[in-house]
Amino acid sequence: MATIIHPAEQSEAASNTPGRFGAYGGRYVPETLMAALQELEQAYAEAQADPGYQAELASLLKDFAGRPTPLYFAKRLTESLGGAKIYLKREDLLHTGAHKINNALGQGLLARKMGKRRIIAETGAGQHGVATATVCALLGLECIVYMGEEDMRRQELNVLRMRLLGAQVRGVTSGSKTLKDAVNEALRDWVTNVRDTYYILGSALGPHPYPTMVRDFNRVIGIEMRQQILEKEGRLPTAILACVGGGSNAIGAFHQFLGDKAVRLIGVEAGGRGKALGDHAARFSGGSPGVLQGTYSYVLQDEDGQVSLTHSVSAGLDYATVGPEHAALHDCGRAEYVSADDAHVLEAVVKLARTEGILPALESAHAVAECMRIAPGMASHDILVVNLSGRGDKDMNIIARELNIQGAQGL
Amino acid sequence: MAILFQQHPGLVVYLTAGDTGLSPRLTHAAAEGADLSATRDIALAAIDAGADVIELGVPFSDPLADGPVIQRASERALARGTRLKDVLALAKELRAARPHAGLVIFSYLNPILRFGLSRFADAAADAGADGVLLTDMIVEEAGEYLAEMKRVNLAPIFLAAPTSPDERLKAIAEHSQGFVYAISRTGITGKQQSVAADAAALVERIRRWTRLPVAVGFGISNADHVTKVGEFADAAVIGSAIVELIERSTEEDAPGAVARFIKGLRQPYPVQAL
Numbered sequence: 001m002a003t004i005i006h007p008a009e010q011s012e013a014a015s016n017t018p019g020r021f022g023a024y025g026g027r028y029v030p031e032t033l034m035a036a037l038q039e040l041e042q043a044y045a046e047a048q049a050d051p052g053y054q055a056e057l058a059s060l061l062k063d064f065a066g067r068p069t070p071l072y073f074a075k076r077l078t079e080s081l082g083g084a085k086i087y088l089k090r091e092d093l094l095h096t097g098a099h100k101i102n103n104a105l106g107q108g109l110l111a112r113k114m115g116k117r118r119i120i121a122e123t124g125a126g127q128h129g130v131a132t133a134t135v136c137a138l139l140g141l142e143c144i145v146y147m148g149e150e151d152m153r154r155q156e157l158n159v160l161r162m163r164l165l166g167a168q169v170r171g172v173t174s175g176s177k178t179l180k181d182a183v184n185e186a187l188r189d190w191v192t193n194v195r196d197t198y199y200i201l202g203s204a205l206g207p208h209p210y211p212t213m214v215r216d217f218n219r220v221i222g223i224e225m226r227q228q229i230l231e232k233e234g235r236l237p238t239a240i241l242a243c244v245g246g247g248s249n250a251i252g253a254f255h256q257f258l259g260d261k262a263v264r265l266i267g268v269e270a271g272g273r274g275k276a277l278g279d280h281a282a283r284f285s286g287g288s289p290g291v292l293q294g295t296y297s298y299v300l301q302d303e304d305g306q307v308s309l310t311h312s313v314s315a316g317l318d319y320a321t322v323g324p325e326h327a328a329l330h331d332c333g334r335a336e337y338v339s340a341d342d343a344h345v346l347e348a349v350v351k352l353a354r355t356e357g358i359l360p361a362l363e364s365a366h367a368v369a370e371c372m373r374i375a376p377g378m379a380s381h382d383i384l385v386v387n388l389s390g391r392g393d394k395d396m397n398i399i400a401r402e403l404n405i406q407g408a409q410g411l
Numbered sequence: 412m413a414i415l416f417q418q419h420p421g422l423v424v425y426l427t428a429g430d431t432g433l434s435p436r437l438t439h440a441a442a443e444g445a446d447l448s449a450t451r452d453i454a455l456a457a458i459d460a461g462a463d464v465i466e467l468g469v470p471f472s473d474p475l476a477d478g479p480v481i482q483r484a485s486e487r488a489l490a491r492g493t494r495l496k497d498v499l500a501l502a503k504e505l506r507a508a509r510p511h512a513g514l515v516i517f518s519y520l521n522p523i524l525r526f527g528l529s530r531f532a533d534a535a536a537d538a539g540a541d542g543v544l545l546t547d548m549i550v551e552e553a554g555e556y557l558a559e560m561k562r563v564n565l566a567p568i569f570l571a572a573p574t575s576p577d578e579r580l581k582a583i584a585e586h587s588q589g590f591v592y593a594i595s596r597t598g599i600t601g602k603q604q605s606v607a608a609d610a611a612a613l614v615e616r617i618r619r620w621t622r623l624p625v626a627v628g629f630g631i632s633n634a635d636h637v638t639k640v641g642e643f644a645d646a647a648v649i650g651s652a653i654v655e656l657i658e659r660s661t662e663e664d665a666p667g668a669v670a671r672f673i674k675g676l677r678q679p680y681p682v683q684a685l
């Protein structure tokens with residue numbers, strides 16, 4: 001019987017127990033969900049070995065979603081920062097506007113294969129909700145998306161998109177009315193309707209097998225990235241940067257490089273508006289190990305184990321825990337985790353828009369901000385690859401409002 | 412101490428510790444820690460009215476297995492500053508006042524982990540609790556938890572669900588002590604119209620693996636439900652119905668209201684040896 005609540009026991013990111021990443025991960029869920037999780041685990045294993053399933057997924061990723069995404073040399077950004085050479089992995093060019101479609105397609109096909117026709121999902125920024133609604137439209141499945149009311153307000157465009165796509169968006173009013181609360185509500189729905197419902201979780205978190213499965217569906221990012229940088233530069237990058245909400249785009253970008261010890265892996269969390277608990281979503285600097293929403297990982301919590309509120313200008317990173325594989329990578333030192341605050345993130349949005357003509361999602365702009373911070377101090381032969389997880393169209397209202405407050409020019 | 416159901420069916424009463432409902436008394440003496448006297452008074456009244464076991468619920472910020480009633484109670488309890496150590500102090504007080512009542516600490520895992528599993532086990536045992544029920548702890552992950560419960564001689568109580576296949580029920584039955592908690596239906600906590608048909612079948616399946624008493628909970632809200640549960644199980648767990656009653660009552664009236672409610676739950680029924 002697995003018995004791991006001690007973070008200290010293992011330091012390797014990989015452990016032999018399925019669903020465990022070092023000490024982290026596992027399944028801490030109401031018993032009612034256990035049969036469904038075991039069924040999912042088995043169905044996923046079968047799908048991985050099923051050439052028909054794999055071929056359909058590959059074909060949809062290519063012709064429907066638009067893979068492979070380009071690896072783009074950001075020449076003007078590089079010149080303007082005057083240090084490392086910067087490449088952007090263009091997940092923002094995917095259909096629906098973010099990497100979230102990689103996972104939604106994989107899980108949507110799996111749900112159909114399992115004969116489940118009622119799909120539920122949670123969403124923060126609305127990108128996973130839009131991706132799920134899109135896949136459900138494509139496959140003819142019923143779709144219900146839980147979204148915190150605060151997020152519905154700040155990502156209204158995505159709410160409209162989901163509804164146009166035929167999904168039902170259910171507002172969540174508990175807690176801070178953001179992503180964590182949407183996950184709680186989706187889990188409550190799943191516990192209630194578990195026999196006929198498939199839960200498409202949108203990031204590499206929650207109980208096993210989700211962290212592994214969602215990572216696998218996003219590994220394509222790193223696989224392409226590796227091949228593309230070798231083609232363009234003949235060598236691996238100095239560092240890869242990705243924003244970390246639940247951690248799906250980051251683990252997808254990092255995974256293929258875990259064995260390349262010379263490649264630095266840098267995850268960027270939401271620094272929000274300050275260092276006090278409640279003002280940010282930097283789980284690694286401000287949190288401690290705990291169990292939230294089915295998994296053991298770093299959690300922003302008070303001394304009584306009550307989960308803290310979080311803040312970020314980006315809804316997609318505004319979350320109190322992080323995928324367990326990142327917790328393991330953090331503890332063993334294979335990946336570094338830093339944070340970018342709201343102000344620097346907005347600066348990064350403007351910078352990328354005006355040097356490259358690319359408007360990043362606020363989430364992705366966290367990785368751009370860290371890149372802007374470290375690139376100038378690096379040598380010209382250093383290579384940074386930023387995973388640009390999504391595009392910023394959805395954020396135009398927030399960006400315009402925030403920049404006006406700060407008196408930026410020209411907006 | 413042990414968990415004993417004196418009458419049939421036994422009654423297990425869940426209370427969110429620290430919740431005083433929507434109409435709390437205006438002044439609470441500034442005690443050390445949060446003032447849980449309201450929960451104490453309700454628990455004592457419940458025991459005296461015939462509750463065999465009190466489940467003291469530790470409020471949690473993210474109660475994902477709970478419906479709106481217990482969610483609201485948790486929010487109120489947290490807003491009043493209720494902490495795990497206060498709940499443990501309350502358990503100790505209840506044990507001293509009612510030596511023979513069954514006492515179970517009911518919690519989500521994270522507050523316990525944060526407190527320290529081992530420290531919690533010691534404190535719960537010292538308080539005189541009989542058992543512990545963790546909503547989001549499944550048998551596969553429970554190695555260390557079980558070892559701690561064993562060390563301090565506390566009963567670990569696991570939940571069994573209608574969706575649990577037989578091999579899971581077997582493990583749940585083997586690792587539980589005190590009683591096995593059968594969830595009446597797929598879903599979260601909350602009242603419902605009738606006892607789900609799932610419940611009887613689940614209890615029957617559980618009994619293949621254990622001679623422990625089986626308590627049925629989730630949705631049990633009135634005397635009819637309790638009678639129905641008594642036909643196939645050893646005890647009924649009443650949660651949301653009582654938490655909602657407390658929500659609607661003034662703090663002064665809550666103990667009396669809960670006592671009347673509990674007395675009304677056991678309709679005349681032949682007393683049976685378990």
Ligand SMILES: Cc1ncc(COP(=O)(O)O)c(C=O)c1O
Nearest residue numbers: 127203245246247248249316390
């Ligand atoms: C564009 C984009 N990037 C990143 C994220 C954060 O999620 P994750 O950390 O799982 O990649 C989101 C979530 O909504 C997103 O929309």
